[in-house]
Amino acid sequence: MEVVFKGIYKRYGQVTAVHNLNLKIEKGALHFLLGPSGCGKTTTLRMLAGLEAVSEGQLFFNGKDVTKQPAVERGIGMVFQNYALWPHMTVYKNIEYGLKLRKLSKEEIKRRIDEVVAITHLGNFVDRLPGQLSGGQQQRVALARALAIRPNVLLLDEPLSNLDAKLRMEMRDNILRIHKQTGITTLYVTHDQREALSMGTNVSVMHAGHLIQTDNPRTLYTTPKTAFIAGFIGETNPVDAVVESVNGSETTVRTSFGLLRSTYQSATFNAGDKVSLSLRPEAIHIDWTKSGTGENYFMTNVEHLTYLGESEQFLLRAAGGHCLKVNFYHAPDHSFHEGSEVGCTIDASDVLVLPPQDMGPST
Amino acid sequence: MIQSTNEEASAWRRKVSDFVGYGTVAVTIGILFFFLVLPVSVIMARAFFNNGEFTFRYFPLLFSNELLMGSIWNSVLIGIVATIFTTILSFPLALINARFDFKGKALLSGLLLVPMVMPPFVGAIGIMRFFARRGSVNLTLMDMGWIDTPIDWLGPDNMFWAVVILEVLHLYPIMYLNLTAALANVDPSVEEMATTLGVPKWKQYRDIVWPLARPGYFAGAIIVFIWALTDLGTPLLVGYHETIPVQIFNMITDVNENPVGYALVFLVIVMTVSFFVISKKALGGKKYEMMAKGHVSNEKKHPSWWGYPLIYGLVGGTAFIALLPHLAVLITAISDKWFMTPLPEQYTMEHFKQVFGTDLAFNGIKNSFFLAGLSTLVDLVLGLLIAYVIVRKLVPFTGALDGLVMIPLALPGIVLAFGYVVTYSDTILDPLHNPVPLLVIAYAIRRLPYMVRSATAGLQQMSSSLEEASTTFGASRFHTLRKITVPLVMANLIAGALLCFSYAMLDVSDSLILAMKERFYPLTKAIYVLFLEQGTGELVASALGIIGMAILIVCIMGSSLVLGKKMGELFRS
Numbered sequence: 001m002e003v004v005f006k007g008i009y010k011r012y013g014q015v016t017a018v019h020n021l022n023l024k025i026e027k028g029a030l031h032f033l034l035g036p037s038g039c040g041k042t043t044t045l046r047m048l049a050g051l052e053a054v055s056e057g058q059l060f061f062n063g064k065d066v067t068k069q070p071a072v073e074r075g076i077g078m079v080f081q082n083y084a085l086w087p088h089m090t091v092y093k094n095i096e097y098g099l100k101l102r103k104l105s106k107e108e109i110k111r112r113i114d115e116v117v118a119i120t121h122l123g124n125f126v127d128r129l130p131g132q133l134s135g136g137q138q139q140r141v142a143l144a145r146a147l148a149i150r151p152n153v154l155l156l157d158e159p160l161s162n163l164d165a166k167l168r169m170e171m172r173d174n175i176l177r178i179h180k181q182t183g184i185t186t187l188y189v190t191h192d193q194r195e196a197l198s199m200g201t202n203v204s205v206m207h208a209g210h211l212i213q214t215d216n217p218r219t220l221y222t223t224p225k226t227a228f229i230a231g232f233i234g235e236t237n238p239v240d241a242v243v244e245s246v247n248g249s250e251t252t253v254r255t256s257f258g259l260l261r262s263t264y265q266s267a268t269f270n271a272g273d274k275v276s277l278s279l280r281p282e283a284i285h286i287d288w289t290k291s292g293t294g295e296n297y298f299m300t301n302v303e304h305l306t307y308l309g310e311s312e313q314f315l316l317r318a319a320g321g322h323c324l325k326v327n328f329y330h331a332p333d334h335s336f337h338e339g340s341e342v343g344c345t346i347d348a349s350d351v352l353v354l355p356p357q358d359m360g361p362s363t
Numbered sequence: 364m365i366q367s368t369n370e371e372a373s374a375w376r377r378k379v380s381d382f383v384g385y386g387t388v389a390v391t392i393g394i395l396f397f398f399l400v401l402p403v404s405v406i407m408a409r410a411f412f413n414n415g416e417f418t419f420r421y422f423p424l425l426f427s428n429e430l431l432m433g434s435i436w437n438s439v440l441i442g443i444v445a446t447i448f449t450t451i452l453s454f455p456l457a458l459i460n461a462r463f464d465f466k467g468k469a470l471l472s473g474l475l476l477v478p479m480v481m482p483p484f485v486g487a488i489g490i491m492r493f494f495a496r497r498g499s500v501n502l503t504l505m506d507m508g509w510i511d512t513p514i515d516w517l518g519p520d521n522m523f524w525a526v527v528i529l530e531v532l533h534l535y536p537i538m539y540l541n542l543t544a545a546l547a548n549v550d551p552s553v554e555e556m557a558t559t560l561g562v563p564k565w566k567q568y569r570d571i572v573w574p575l576a577r578p579g580y581f582a583g584a585i586i587v588f589i590w591a592l593t594d595l596g597t598p599l600l601v602g603y604h605e606t607i608p609v610q611i612f613n614m615i616t617d618v619n620e621n622p623v624g625y626a627l628v629f630l631v632i633v634m635t636v637s638f639f640v641i642s643k644k645a646l647g648g649k650k651y652e653m654m655a656k657g658h659v660s661n662e663k664k665h666p667s668w669w670g671y672p673l674i675y676g677l678v679g680g681t682a683f684i685a686l687l688p689h690l691a692v693l694i695t696a697i698s699d700k701w702f703m704t705p706l707p708e709q710y711t712m713e714h715f716k717q718v719f720g721t722d723l724a725f726n727g728i729k730n731s732f733f734l735a736g737l738s739t740l741v742d743l744v745l746g747l748l749i750a751y752v753i754v755r756k757l758v759p760f761t762g763a764l765d766g767l768v769m770i771p772l773a774l775p776g777i778v779l780a781f782g783y784v785v786t787y788s789d790t791i792l793d794p795l796h797n798p799v800p801l802l803v804i805a806y807a808i809r810r811l812p813y814m815v816r817s818a819t820a821g822l823q824q825m826s827s828s829l830e831e832a833s834t835t836f837g838a839s840r841f842h843t844l845r846k847i848t849v850p851l852v853m854a855n856l857i858a859g860a861l862l863c864f865s866y867a868m869l870d871v872s873d874s875l876i877l878a879m880k881e882r883f884y885p886l887t888k889a890i891y892v893l894f895l896e897q898g899t900g901e902l903v904a905s906a907l908g909i910i911g912m913a914i915l916i917v918c919i920m921g922s923s924l925v926l927g928k929k930m931g932e933l934f935r936s
Contacts, residue, residue, distance in 0.1 A: 071835055146835075
């Protein structure tokens with residue numbers, strides 16, 4: 001089932017929770033909706049499920065307008081963040097409930113339950129009450145219950161947020177496997193960027209009610225559209241700057257620690273524009289010899305040093321008081337100390353020029 | 364893929380579900396209008412209008428009537444003194460319950476609640492027996508040589524105190540429950556913080572615990588005050604006729620000739636409403652949200668070596684004294700030869716046999732079971748639906764609906780019964796013909812707040828995603844309510860229903876006023892009528908009272924078991 005959001009708004013009185021959302025989820029895709037809490041992603045999911053009314057815009061399932069259709073008729077399977085298992089029904093009854101409402105024959109109900117129980121490895125637990133299950137098992141029951149009705153679209157609302165770290169890894173693989181087996185169009189809402197990056201091929205990032213960028217994880221990381229995404233996906237050093245000159249696809253910007261040349265701009269800028277730079281910690285290279293010169297080279301002082309096992313993170317203070325995080329693998333020796341001066345260099349392709357933070361999200 | 368026939372079917376189902384939903388809301392509002400708003404409005408109108416003309420002359424008549432003015436004064440005084448005494452009695456009990464752990468706590472705490480469902484007017488029978496001129500107390504005192512002539516305990520000067528004591532012994536559990544809930548709600552960490560700052564313990568109580576517990580205290584205090592002020596049964600049986608409820612009771616029969624009754628009832632409404640508002644707005648103060656979410660130590664202290672006797676003495680002693688009148692009733696009920704001795708010389712079960720042998724008594728039990736059962740059923744359905752509408756915010760004016768449903772907590776039963784008589788005389792509901800409909804409705808309306816509170820508490824604890832999950836599977840609202848919601852709040856429904864049933868069983872004012880034909884007398888009216896009879900009537904009345912109390916004990920123990928500590932919240936306004 002292909003799902004299309006067209007110009008969707010959700011307003012609560014004066015507050016606009018979702019702002020002009022346009023999104024297409026391909027048939028059979030596992031699509032991620034990523035964003036910090038309060039960004040409107042759960043509201044979007046609930047509108048899709050029919051649990052919240054759409055204020056403005058249209059929602060299409062396979063080209064058919066379902067905006068006004070109630071939840072009942074959309075054929076949605078949903079896994080709630082708290083699982084919402086009915087505590088007074090056994091696992092079996094929980095799964096059976098939705099099937100019974102569909103007036104299926106007894107044999108068909110039995111067959112479908114067996115099927116989803118097998119897929120989610122719940123065989124030994126069907127007669128237990130939800131309270132007698134572990135968190136991971138409850139999660140699987142919620143998944144089985146949603147899958148049993150063979151939904152048009154499967155909605156997962158932060159499905160792993162209530163699990164501990166180890167179980168979370170296990171369930172990620174589980175969900176990927178089940179998606180592959182069933183091929184159901186799935187929308188997966190999460191605030192955990194690592195979850196989205198590691199599992200997804202299509203990730204939409206939302207911020208303050210706006211959908212900002214939809215791309216694969218690599219593109220999101222290397223070429224974010226806004227400073228927010230640069231900061232939200234992975235770690236970065238945000239730096240305020242002013243555009244000095246523009247020359248074709250190249251931009252030169254002025255920072256408090258000197259001029260930087262860039263070959264990536266997320267939008268068109270003119271000389272004099274205020275911009276925000278994103279410098280990834282691993283993109284900055286430290287020059288111990290302090291002998292470098294030329295473009296994209298600047299001097300810093302070691303402010304602080306954090307040992308992280310496989311790597312070390314330096315906190316470097318550049319001219320103008322700017323502090324930069326730099327990751328360094330295999331430091332050559334420890335002859336330097338806090339306070340010593342080192343040189344830094346960065347490739348022009350790693351200087352990301354983005355709209356300034358305070359301008360808010362733009363689409 | 365979804366087929367269109369499926370779609371049509373489900374659209375139809377949804378329409379039915381919507382119809383049921385809005386229908387119940389409409390029916391609820393209709394019932395509340397006809398049996399709560401309308402009767403009160405009729406009283407108000409009659410207090411100011413005579414044959415369609417505005418008049419103010421009933422009030423000067425009322426204020427110049429010495430008997431009525433004396434009654435008002437007496438009743439207000441009963442309310443105030445009873446409230447003060449219940450406070451003094453309940454504060455230490457609540458503090459002990461909230462702060463200490465000791466052996467037998469569960470049992471003693473349960474025992475403390477029993478007087479709540481013991482009808483005070485049945486206790487009055489026992490008190491009258493023990494404190495009569497030739498009663499057990501006087502005889503004992505004379506035997507011991509402490510007095511020479513019997514003391515007139517229940518003489519005109521002492522009736523006031525007899526009523527107050529009976530009310531206090533009946534109503535202190537409500538205060539105790541409210542205070543316990545309020546104190547339990549005070550996060551111990553706010554006190555611990557004060558301790559680390561070096562604030563002395565007494566100052567902590569004054570500056571921190573009391574302001575936080577105050578809304579709970581006044582919520583309980585106003586109920587105690589209004590109930591003590593408007594209780595009909597106790598002053599009626601003690602014979603203290605110079606009180607508002609008894610005066611209203613006497614006026615009902617000739618209210619058409621003597622419209623001052625309307626003015627008096629109007630005054631009672633004004634008084635209770637204004638006391639209610641004052642206690643809520645001015646005295647109760649703001650209700651504070653407890654913000655602490657971190658570790659809350661629920662550990663309760665064990666009393667020190669000298670604390671044990673104090674606690675057992677206080678808790679056990681209170682329960683014992685509160686149950687003493689009912690113990691007296693029990694002794695009366697099984698007494699055989701009892702003449703000029705402190706305790707009966709012989710005991711018999713004869714009076715219990717008589718209960719089942721006389722139509723009046725036996726019908727009383729049957730009628731009460733029927734009426735209380737039916738009204739509980741009404742409460743169950745209405746209460747659940749109203750709570751559902753309020754918690755899930757299905758209509759825009761839920762706040763107003765909640766306020767409307769809670770009115771009966773503050774509205775005296777005698778006012779409501781009076782309103783029913785004047786509103787529905789000479790209609791199809793006239794209690795002179797058949798009081799059953801009005802009795803069931805009166806019982807139901809007055810206990811509806813408990814049911815709504817109980818169901819609301821359950822629904823609020825239940826995550827709404829459990830219902831939404833059902834919705835995503837295509838279940839209608841009604842189907843979800845039946846299969847998911849009701850089973851999950853069942854404990855609250857049972858507890859609320861038991862409470863409604865208990866209170867309906869011992870209802871006095873509605874029963875005495877509305878049950879106008881002997882065939883329809885409920886338990887309480889049967890007890891009253893038997894009590895007035897000559898001969899062994901008083902003894903049979905006692906036996907009947909004991910049977911009623913036995914039923915109630917079973918109910919209250921049951922609801923206490925199901926609901927636990929949350930019971931205090933039911934008596935809030």
